[in-house]
Amino acid sequence: MKVYVVDEQGAQRLAESLDGVDPAECKLVWVDVKDPSLEERKYLRDFFDLHPLAAEAPLETETVPRVTEFNGHILAIWNMLRDVRETEKLEVTSLYMILGDNFLISAHVEDIREIDTMFKKLRGETEARHDHPAFFLYTIMNISTEEWFPMVEGLKDDIDTFMEEMLEGGAKGDVSTVMGLKHKNMAVRRTLSSLRDVVMRLARRDLTAVPGEFNVYLMDIYDRLTRLYLEVDNNSDLISSSLDIHLSVVSNRLNVTMKRLTVVATFFMPATFLAGVYGMNFIHQPEYKWYFGYLFFWIAIVLVTLAMFLIARRQDWF
Numbered sequence: 001m002k003v004y005v006v007d008e009q010g011a012q013r014l015a016e017s018l019d020g021v022d023p024a025e026c027k028l029v030w031v032d033v034k035d036p037s038l039e040e041r042k043y044l045r046d047f048f049d050l051h052p053l054a055a056e057a058p059l060e061t062e063t064v065p066r067v068t069e070f071n072g073h074i075l076a077i078w079n080m081l082r083d084v085r086e087t088e089k090l091e092v093t094s095l096y097m098i099l100g101d102n103f104l105i106s107a108h109v110e111d112i113r114e115i116d117t118m119f120k121k122l123r124g125e126t127e128a129r130h131d132h133p134a135f136f137l138y139t140i141m142n143i144s145t146e147e148w149f150p151m152v153e154g155l156k157d158d159i160d161t162f163m164e165e166m167l168e169g170g171a172k173g174d175v176s177t178v179m180g181l182k183h184k185n186m187a188v189r190r191t192l193s194s195l196r197d198v199v200m201r202l203a204r205r206d207l208t209a210v211p212g213e214f215n216v217y218l219m220d221i222y223d224r225l226t227r228l229y230l231e232v233d234n235n236s237d238l239i240s241s242s243l244d245i246h247l248s249v250v251s252n253r254l255n256v257t258m259k260r261l262t263v264v265a266t267f268f269m270p271a272t273f274l275a276g277v278y279g280m281n282f283i284h285q286p287e288y289k290w291y292f293g294y295l296f297f298w299i300a301i302v303l304v305t306l307a308m309f310l311i312a313r314r315q316d317w318f
Contacts, residue, residue, distance in 0.1 A: 002033075012125070028104075030103070038056070042056065072101065072208075076096075077097070080093045081144075081147075093112060134209065178243050189236070192225055
């Protein structure tokens with residue numbers, strides 16, 4: 001547990017527990033807990049007078065972002081997204097935040113580096129620059145939103161690279177690449193849509209836990225999430241186009257292969273015909289007793305095949 005406290009005189013301090021902290025005598029109390037037990041959640045519920053549904057809700061590594069209003073505080077669930085290049089998968093970590101008039105509780109199952117960075121910066125400050133918990137809620141959401149941009153741009157670069165390789169003949173027909181990009185883009189799109197709804201709910205002016213002056217900052221986050229959503233939506237069109245191009249390339253490659261096999265089979269048709277004619281073993285067949293018959297047979301085959309080869313080259317069969 002990590003605790004950040006700002007008292008009524010504006011003095012700040014960091015602690016490892018809530019011992020000696022009285023919320024009524026503080027401007028701000030921020031508590032960050034990792035994978036809290038049921039006893040710890042009950043303790044926080046009694047300490048801050050939280051609604052049981054807000055304090056005792058089971059924490060999950062990944063859940064749908066949402067905002068739930070209670071009497072005197074709100075529960076906001078925010079998703080932190082990580083693009084793991086080693087596994088080419090997206091990792092989602094849900095952050096549970098309970099915002100009150102003078103307190104903020106953040107709970108999560110896994111480590112969140114954004115929060116660790118914020119506490120390190122707070123440890124280096126001598127005096128509190130902000131004493132409202134909504135500011136720290138906004139800061140977490142703002143840092144998380146900024147980290148979405150390189151991930152979405154990297155996803156777009158991967159799609160562009162795949163399309164270029166297909167057009168240059170580098171893609172060898174493995175559809176798993178484009179399908180992996182499609183599933184990743186769909187996951188990002190779903191998460192961004194839910195996060196936009198969370199920000200819009202928080203920007204409502206009837207929430208007492210969020211001061212009106214923070215609405216402009218929340219709308220700034222909403223605008224950036226909208227830009228990201230439109231970029232991801234554009235990626236969906238690119239992926240659909242990539243899949244169409246991929247299928248067209250595979251189909252064209254198959255057509256070229258069948259065309260070459262057809263040309264080879266056509267070259268052997270005259271030889272097959274002549275071999276069939278002179279292999280019928282009729283008694284009254286004059287060419288059987290011709291001294292140069294065998295030589296004539298091979299000359300005819302070579303000449304006919306050569307003629308067909310020249311015709312095929314002129315017709316651009318291969």
